[in-house]
Amino acid sequence: MFELYQLIQLIAIAECGTISRAAEQLHLSQPALSRSMQKLEDILQVTLFDRQKNKITLNKNGKLAVEQARRVVRQAQDLMDQVRAFDRSQRTISIGSCAPAPLWKLVSMVSQLYPEMTVSSEMKDTDVLLEGLQKGGYQFIILPFEWKEPEYCCFPFEKEQLYFSLPPAHPLSGAGGLYFKDIDGESILLFSQIGFWREVCRKKMPLTRALVQTEQEDFRELVQASALPSFVSDLAIRWSGKPENRVVIPVLDPEATAVYHFVCRKEDQKKLSALIQRIKTDKI
Amino acid sequence: MFELYQLIQLIAIAECGTISRAAEQLHLSQPALSRSMQKLEDILQVTLFDRQKNKITLNKNGKLAVEQARRVVRQAQDLMDQVRAFDRSQRTISIGSCAPAPLWKLVSMVSQLYPEMTVSSEMKDTDVLLEGLQKGGYQFIILPFEWKEPEYCCFPFEKEQLYFSLPPAHPLSGAGGLYFKDIDGESILLFSQIGFWREVCRKKMPLTRALVQTEQEDFRELVQASALPSFVSDLAIRWSGKPENRVVIPVLDPEATAVYHFVCRKEDQKKLSALIQRIKTDKI
């Protein structure tokens, strides 16, 4: 039987046109490649090239062989990629979330409960999350709503309440509560990684211009230094403390309260039982 | 990148259960196979086995890898088979015929006109012939009827007239012509390789019992020695001479006359032009 490296070399020749150039591309000497192809022909008991002393071109057999070789090599590559990806997925717990806040607690809990596992987390739109969960890309996801489906396990995880963060000099800083529309139209400071809250802002404050900061640290400093409104939440305050020199006023719209739901596939429920139990007891 | 032989070895282990037995099956030493798999794991950067000092079993990665490996190896085998088959088909002209007579002339013509090609011929039912022609299994076929389709080239090749071959003592041996029904009911001698004529006999002489001879030589001798009727044709007589001690009487049914048609794919018409021209000029 021939070997994969010979097929790879054959394909290289097909793509480069000459043995010389293919050898170059393969980091191989010309003679080595020439002999390798002669050997491949021996093994297949078929000529693959029209030889003209000075020039070599694929004949019909060769063209067919190249076509088939591409398939074989592609499948071999797939094997490698798939096995590696599978192995990786066995050693990592991937969390998808619609917002940053749930991850703060979750990542730490998961790291504690599964110390041998790598934890990876990312924020995506809810439809991307659901697709990823279904395809096995995530072990579990956090949605801002309930997701009742027979093949999924879903329960509420935690609640987040949004607050305006205003400089003390702001005209509305004395209010006991505000609606989105009260601030709508003013420019506000926004951190980029806020998940689905970004969309909530766009919908509820359509007139507002958002000054988006990509860097967490830059954002914090800007909030302190500027007179622009921004947002915080109860979870954010509990996790990182109250922003300095700021008045926090609850947002009264119902959209400003999110109830995060933990969602996993039923088949993974057992594997995640330690985490699920921890979450449920924590809440009590 | 790994190599095919490593995949083959992996599959062998999956099938044999132990490295020892797999090594045996592969005509390889145990240690060699053990190291080979270690190397495969190195290359894939993934463990494929659960190792228990004394025992080795495929883990989940391994099971996935085996599954993928089977596909790759199968495709590699296909490559080999297909390329060889294609090469073979390039050097051979395969003829399919519904009856033996047309082949006598055709094979000799083709051998003359394409001396570098191998000629292979076989007899099949007409539907098998047409399917084989369509799939490229035959370069051309001989049918006992016209086959007008846009993608095929078809023209009459030659005519064959069936005769009864009777012993002089037979009560009907003096007839100037006979119908199938005149002999129907008598046992007859038949050579096995007569293509579609066999079916004609069954249809037109339903009461007759056919004594089928597989060997050409046995058949010839039996015809000479026995008092049973049998068949010959004008083409057979022209090719091999008249049977000895026999009276030949034309069969008058229209089914006893076959007009053979040469059929090839339009795309092959050019390659076969020498043959086609020879056939057409020969007829004149």
Add this chain to the structure above:
DNA sequence: CACAATTACGAGGGTCGTAAAAATG
């Protein structure tokens, strides 16, 4: 103690690179 897997070590096969030859435009 039979059996399975791994490790150690030397042998052999195969591929590689360099050098040289042959052929073409």
Add this chain to the structure above:
DNA sequence: CATTTTTACGACCCTCGTAATTGTG
């Protein structure tokens, strides 16, 4: 004369087999 392919030869890598080691039922 530059370019391309093929052949020759020696070097080296890699796989193989034998032998020895470890561990299990």
